[in-house]
Amino acid sequence: NAGVTQTPKFRVLKTGQSMTLLCAQDMNHEYMYWYRQDPGMGLRLIHYSVGEGTTAKGEVPDGYNVSRLKKQNFLLGLESAAPSQTSVYFCASSNVAGTKETQYFGPGTRLLVL
Amino acid sequence: KQEVTQIPAALSVPEGENLVLNCSFTDSAIYNLQWFRQDPGKGLTSLLLIQSSQREQTSGRLNASLDKSSGRSTLYIAASQPGDSATYLCAVRGDSNYQLIWGAGTKLIIKP
Numbered sequence: 001n002a003g004v005t006q007t008p009k010f011r012v013l014k015t016g017q018s019m020t021l022l023c024a025q026d027m028n029h030e031y032m033y034w035y036r037q038d039p040g041m042g043l044r045l046i047h048y049s050v051g052e053g054t055t056a057k058g059e060v061p062d063g064y065n066v067s068r069l070k071k072q073n074f075l076l077g078l079e080s081a082a083p084s085q086t087s088v089y090f091c092a093s094s095n096v097a098g099t100k101e102t103q104y105f106g107p108g109t110r111l112l113v114l
Numbered sequence: 115k116q117e118v119t120q121i122p123a124a125l126s127v128p129e130g131e132n133l134v135l136n137c138s139f140t141d142s143a144i145y146n147l148q149w150f151r152q153d154p155g156k157g158l159t160s161l162l163l164i165q166s167s168q169r170e171q172t173s174g175r176l177n178a179s180l181d182k183s184s185g186r187s188t189l190y191i192a193a194s195q196p197g198d199s200a201t202y203l204c205a206v207r208g209d210s211n212y213q214l215i216w217g218a219g220t221k222l223i224i225k226p
Contacts, residue, residue, distance in 0.1 A: 004157070040123075040218055041218050042118060042203065042205075042215070042216030042217050042218045042219070043203070043205075043214075043216040044216070045213055045214070048213075058213065059213070090157060090158070092157075092158075102148060102160040102163055103158075103160070103214070104160075105157030105158040105159070106157050107155070107156050107157045108155075108156070108157055
């Protein structure tokens, strides 16, 4: 049972380069999320999706774009990477929000922007 | 704006001790509160979820309490073990937009 997987695990970029982070879940969850985690701070929501074909902005969306073309996949794109985007990125998924809803997380992608 | 604080940022205790981790939040209008565990190089795992109408939840050696009026939650770990070493994060879900707001976590080290 794979759960939530993320690709790649680690990446180094130069300022201005672009890349796409891939998140995949096999639990048939409707909701998917992208977070970033920085030292000394809590996770911050970048973008999220409430279903296939839909996306919405979270707390820190600037500099990122997302797409949810298939229910099981949620892509996070950086069009022109900046050093401030050096972080650990986590993808999560959940079933429809409800009283017992919880999020399941991938192992994270560590991104270093030079 | 909701803010979630976890103090201390790090804690080291001998094996076998009972311990309490703290989480405080500024806005009591929450839908639920969750405690997560994060191991190095791995994702987060949900430990306990407390609804706003509940006072506590228990799972094995873990007990989480919630006091909405004071904006506090505690995670009690009984008879700590080296395998409990991890970072523990709490997150609150607002009752308006349902987004999770996270604390920065407490890094727990259990010494054998």
